[in-house]
Amino acid sequence: xxxxxxxxxxxxxxxxxxxxxxxxxxxxxxxxxxxxxxxxxxxxxxxxxxxxxxxxxxxxxxxxxxxxxxxxxxxxxxxxxxxxxxxxxxxxxxxxxxxxxxxxxxxxxxxxxxxxxxxxxxxxxxxxxxxxxxxxxxxxxxxxxxxxxxxxxxxxxxxxxxxxxxxxxxxxxxxxxxxxxxxxxxxxxxxxxxxxxxxxxxxxxxxxxxxxxxxxxxxxxxxxxxxxxxxxxxxxxxxxxxxxxxxxxxxxxxxxxxxxxxxxxxxxxxxxxxxxxxxxxx
Amino acid sequence: xxxxxxxxxxxxxxxxxxxxxxxxxxxxxxxxxxxxxxxxxxxxxxxxxxxxxxxxxxxxxxxxxxxxxxxxxxxxxxxxxxxxxxxxxxxxxxxxxxxxxxxxxxxxxxxxxxxxxxxxxxxxxxxxxxxxxxxxxxxxxxxxxxxxxxxxxxxxxxxxxxxxxxxxxxxxxxxxxxxxxxxxxxxxxxxxxxxxxxxxxxxxxxxxxxxxxxxxxxxxxxxxxxxxxxxxxxxxxxxxxxxxxxxx
Numbered sequence: 257x258x259x260x261x262x263x264x265x266x267x268x269x270x271x272x273x274x275x276x277x278x279x280x281x282x283x284x285x286x287x288x289x290x291x292x293x294x295x296x297x298x299x300x301x302x303x304x305x306x307x308x309x310x311x312x313x314x315x316x317x318x319x320x321x322x323x324x325x326x327x328x329x330x331x332x333x334x335x336x337x338x339x340x341x342x343x344x345x346x347x348x349x350x351x352x353x354x355x356x357x358x359x360x361x362x363x364x365x366x367x368x369x370x371x372x373x374x375x376x377x378x379x380x381x382x383x384x385x386x387x388x389x390x391x392x393x394x395x396x397x398x399x400x401x402x403x404x405x406x407x408x409x410x411x412x413x414x415x416x417x418x419x420x421x422x423x424x425x426x427x428x429x430x431x432x433x434x435x436x437x438x439x440x441x442x443x444x445x446x447x448x449x450x451x452x453x454x455x456x457x458x459x460x461x462x463x464x465x466x467x468x469x470x471x472x473x474x475x476x477x478x479x480x481x482x483x484x485x486x487x488x489x490x491x492x493x494x495x496x497x498x499x500x501x502x503x504x505x506x507x508x509x510x511x512x513x514x515x516x517x518x519x520x521x522x523x524x525x526x527x528x529x530x531x532x533x534x535x536x537x538x
Numbered sequence: 539x540x541x542x543x544x545x546x547x548x549x550x551x552x553x554x555x556x557x558x559x560x561x562x563x564x565x566x567x568x569x570x571x572x573x574x575x576x577x578x579x580x581x582x583x584x585x586x587x588x589x590x591x592x593x594x595x596x597x598x599x600x601x602x603x604x605x606x607x608x609x610x611x612x613x614x615x616x617x618x619x620x621x622x623x624x625x626x627x628x629x630x631x632x633x634x635x636x637x638x639x640x641x642x643x644x645x646x647x648x649x650x651x652x653x654x655x656x657x658x659x660x661x662x663x664x665x666x667x668x669x670x671x672x673x674x675x676x677x678x679x680x681x682x683x684x685x686x687x688x689x690x691x692x693x694x695x696x697x698x699x700x701x702x703x704x705x706x707x708x709x710x711x712x713x714x715x716x717x718x719x720x721x722x723x724x725x726x727x728x729x730x731x732x733x734x735x736x737x738x739x740x741x742x743x744x745x746x747x748x749x750x751x752x753x754x755x756x757x758x759x760x761x762x763x764x765x766x767x768x769x770x771x772x773x774x775x776x777x778x779x780x781x782x783x784x785x786x
Contacts, residue, residue: 427696428618428647
């Protein structure tokens with residue numbers, strides 16, 4: 257009896273320890289970055305262009321560049337991802353072609369991000385002659401987040417109870433009407449969650465934008481989608497490794513802005529999901 | 539007049555032979571009760587009539603099934619399902635308001651006029667004996683209603699598209715006796731204008747509301763007769779056994 261209790265306590269201890277070990281690095285990263293970066297954050301840092309070889313001034317062009325890239329990626333990836341998800345969850349029959357498609361999506365999500373960068377360079381920058389531009393970068397990021405959007409959207413669509421579809425069909429609604437009026441509205445929160453997670457991923461990646469869009473330093477903001485742009489992750493890489501004598505404060509400040517952007521998006525996703533669960537009626 | 543006519547109807551789901559050479563005629567304006575134990579094929583038969591079985595992978599059929607003397611496979615599937623409505627076993631409101639639940643089918647068939655839709659919703663809710671209980675809160679989510687009210691809402695929703703046949707798939711299996719009585723009362727009144735096929739696990743319910751009763755066992759139609767005859771002098775021993783509760 258005592259033996260089982262002791263082993264239970266030991267098991268509990270290790271399970272708890274393992275869980276704690278997950279929290280510690282996350283907590284430390286956030287704490288260190290806030291502690292070191294917060295002193296750099298002020299209006300000038302957020303709204304000014306980099307000055308004195310990026311050793312002073314702000315990071316405004318990088319913030320704007322990241323926002324452009326993320327928006328571009330989503331404009332490209334959301335419609336394609338959503339339509340593909342609808343096809344896969346509602347129409348696709350279980351045959352070889354569709355199994356290949358599903359396998360391709362799984363593999364697409366496993367491709368290292370630097371490979372997306374090279375692919376974007378070859379296809380968009382060189383072959384399609386978009387050059388290093390916001391367009392090339394957005395398309396590359398869009399391809400990278402497609403699997404996230406497809407997978408989460410599919411799960412959201414498939415989680416709408418089958419009985420709702422049967423009811424709708426039994427009333428004489430067509431399959432498309434059923435999808436449009438019953439399935440999609442009830443899957444929107446899940447789709448949004450996936451989209452925002454994809455946004456967060458796109459905002460944070462360095463490798464895919466390295467060869468396709470990111471500029472080392474630009475004195476002005478991009479004027480069209482064919483311009484290069486600065487972006488937060490690449491800017492952080494540059495001031496951390498390529499430019500000597502950058503104040504630690506500025507590096508961590510940049511990291512803090514990037515981290516806040518990504519965490520903020522994740523937070524929005526969590527809030528949407530929470531509100532939907534609360535309202536869920538079945 | 540024969541409304542639905544199954545001739546030598548066989549269906550399969552993959553390897554499973556779910557209905558075996560079934561012959562049934564359903565008369566217009568009658569209530570046909572279908573009884574039988576689980577896996578007897580009674581629900582498969584019902585879902586044949588509005589072609590919901592088509593949704594299952596591996597579904598196959600042979601023989602013929604006619605609606606108004608026309609092969610159901612030749613009728614446009616949305617038109618058939620509009621004419622042959624269905625009320626499911628569990629109350630299944632759509633995640634919409636009470637009003638929108640009833641209006642859903644009407645809207646899907648292209649009606650946009652708010653006034654006409656309101657009229658149809660009111661008429662349907664009255665036909666399903668729910669109007670008085672919900673008329674002041676039509677904008678409330680349908681999930682706020684009790685189980686019995688939800689099931690009558692589902693009946694109203696089916697009635698709103700003006701079907702000719704209504705299929706009831708064990709409509710009272712989740713309801714208390716009072717709600718059951720209300721649903722049965724609604725069915726008896728609806729008989730005047732509609733043809734009703736009622737699948738039920740409740741033998742007494744079949745006896746209460748059915749004009750004729752069909753008994754299914756293992757995918758075969760064992761017996762089909764006037765309800766009084768079936769419950770007093772069944773011609774097949776297995777029917778007798780099931781009705782008396784010896785198995786099932």
